[in-house]
Amino acid sequence: MTTRLLEIENLTVRLAAGQAARPIIDGVSLHVEHGEAVGLVGESGSGKSVTCRSVLGLFPEGAEAAGGLRVDGADILTMSPTRLRDLRRRDASMIFQDPRASINPLRRIGDFVTEGLRASGVSRKGALDRAEELLESVGIRAPRAALRRYPHEFSGGMLQRVMIAGALAGGPRLLLADEPTTALDVTTQAEVVSILTRLQAERDMGMLFVTHDLELAAAICDRVYVMYAGRIVEAQSAEGLFSRPRHPYTSGLLAATPRLESDRPPHGVPGRPVSLSEAPSGCAFAARCAHARPGCTEHEPGLREIDGAQVACLRAEELIHD
Amino acid sequence: MTEYALEVENLRKTFGDHVAVDDVSLTLRPGGSLAIVGESGSGKTTTARMLVGLERPDSGRIRVAGRDRSGAARGRATRLARAREIQMVFQDPYLSLDPRVTVAACVEEPLRLHFAMTSAERRARRDELLARVGLGEREADALPRRLSGGQRQRVAIARALATEPKVLILDEATAALDVSIQAQILDLLAEIRRDTGVAYVFVTHNLALVRHVADDVLVLYRGRVAESGPARDVLAAPEHPYTRLLLHSLPHRGWDPARIAADRRALATATRERPPAPTSEKRSVTS
Incomplete structure (x- = not known):
């Protein structure tokens, strides 16, 4: 039997004592197969983002997590920090909602896209070549020159493409997309989604697509989970x-x-x-x-x-x- | 002859070399509802800001209830009179309310500014306004941080209604809300329009919303009117490629984002070569 790409079993996350005694997500189970696009839909406070971030071991400060959380069979909750860093670099990556808040404005685009590659030992030249290919694949014109530019020189839609390129750099098998198009105009949203779904299919990646928009989830995903108040309903x-x-x-x-x-x-x-x-x-x-x-x-x-x-x-x- | 609640002719606004709004005209009858649709950079927010007087147009005319307000207001009385006629509800209820002012004080402020009322009258009117938007005593005493996004937007609506405006500008007023809450606010707005006869200008990027909130629609593309007319007709048979693109961009089952992306690039290329022009005169808003 093949292992599932992402398997969440009965996951419960509690905030640190003092903030709230009760859990913020409770008994969440979901899975994503290789190459499958899965939607996670909910409104504010539903716990959809907490669930998504937990896959990379990103929990609110001091929070306690219990349950099963495995990427390709490897248990996230018991993983060593070093192994977890490798996982974030290579196996699973995240695309956040607001590229302007998630990409360091003081560093060049090239630094952002090559960061993971360089950290995993790829030469500077090799990483830059790879970054150029990635920027090209997300539709950035003149990718070589773009590597030397800063985030403020890009529009929101273009910067979100840069974020996608950065997320793909390590060749992940799992993409976690946390409201990746919510901050974008509708026609830009369509463009970014078309890039995302094309690359997801081409590279046979699994994708967990978090959104508040049921229509969007249904347009992109094979299966959809609906969350309400920290549980899947x-x-x-x-x-x-x-x-x-x-x-x-x-x-x-x-x-x-x-x-x-x-x-x-x-x-x-x-x-x-x-x-x-x-x-x-x-x-x-x-x-x-x-x-x-x-x-x-x-x-x-x-x-x-x-x-x-x-x-x-x-x-x-x-x-x-x- | 009917008098329009709002009448705008050939509005133009530039920021440096950039033409933000160019030759925009529209009319809105009393109690009517008009949607101004477009994406970032289309000029919809600049248009809205000129309507309420937050920006001064370079040229063009704005009349509210027949009174011209294109020039600068002379004196406090004129400024207040203008403010009474047209009010605005902003997109983000987390930014638009003063965090240190209670809901009650927030709604009383425009009453104090615009009307000579005794404090008892003012309190009564305040409670009436809050009740109108579905808020009670408990919320009246609260600071904004104690309220949810939907409740805050209700406060903003109550405050805007305090001056009994002829026109209410709703600048993406439901865009930041959860969808289950958005529908509640839309219900409330429809009810208020029915009961008070206030006219709405909905500024939005969401065409699906337009169908349910507006009689007429004006589609802006790069600062110009791409298409305008009765919402029903424009949505059913859009004539401008940009309107079609906006419609196709709404996610739905069987959605083909790759095709939309291609259409978008084609439109951008075509526009660079030949600036957009209104597609049809027969549909210009006349209600």
Whole structure:
């Protein structure tokens, strides 16, 4: 049996005592196969970014993590700092939301793209040649000259391409994309996504794509996980999510999204998204849910398999949200 | 003849050599809703800022409820009168509210500035405004940091409504909110427009939103009007390649981002050779 590229099993992350006694993500399980694009969707406080960052061993300060977290079979939680650094350099890399906040403005683009290569022992000449190829593959014109330029000389969309080039430098098998296009204009978003998905397919990388935009996740990904208040509430194929959303939160999100092809005005979900630390006992969504029954606030619903979808809702069998 | 709530003719603004807004005209009837759509650099924010008086146009005319406000305001009374007529809600509720001022004081400030009211009248009006946007006593006493993004945006709306403006400019006012909250705010805005007859200018990059919030739409591309008309018609049968590109760029199933990227480059090349011109006169906004 081949090992999965990314396997998260029952991951729980607790903040350092004193900040909040309760966990910020609870019992999260998800996986990404080699070459597969997987979406992780949620609103503010859902824990989607914490989950994504945990894959590289990046936890909030003083946080405690428990559960299984493996990249290609190697356990992240017990990994030595040296091995973890190697993993971030070579096996798995992250594309962050705001390139302007994540790329050192005082250093040249070339330094940024070659940093990992140089650290793993590639010669300066070799690293620069490789960086030039990478910049070219993400559509930066005159890549040789671009290596000598500074971040402020690039637009947001161009700088995000530079970040993608940097993320690809070590030849990773796993890409973690944390809202990589949220800060971009819609047409720029399309361009960056086309570059990202092309390279992902060409290089047969697995990708965990974190976003608040269900439509975007469904357009890019094969499977989508939906998170709410630190837990996964639904997982299914992108297709199924739209045609047969199973969790009331998923259908609420779909109904709230303004749509071009529909006359139905977007319909808000009452209340506001909560984080796990604010969530009441039982189902965290119950307070906002039109289908909640008294039982919903008593037991925390676990994920159950229903018709190929995984749903954490006590009433999942009765409710189908077409 | 109907009097427009807002009437703009041939607006132009340059920053140094850069032409930010060029020859933009629009009209908005009382109680109407117009969306100004475009991406960064399209001139939509500069246009909005000129409408409320945060920037002075190089040339062109802006009339609100028939009164010209193109020139500089002379004196405090004129400035206040202008401010009463048109108000703005900004994109980021985390930046636009003073962190040291309670919600109640925030909403009372424009009341104090614009109306001669006793403090009892002012408090009553404040509570009415807060109730209008769905906030109660508990929120009134709070500082902004105690509120969620959606609640803060409700405060910003209440404050903007305090002067009973004819026109409310909503500059990406829901873009920073979670989608489930965005829909709540859109509901609230629709309700307020129905009840008070205020007219809206929605400045946005999201065409999917336009369909649900605006009667008319104006698409800006590189500072010029690429296309304008009733939102329904423009979205159903866009005539300008840029409008089509914006529409195709919205993620959906079966989305082909590679094609959009190619179209975008083709449009940029075509525009470099031949600057954009309005595609059709027949659709210019006339409502």
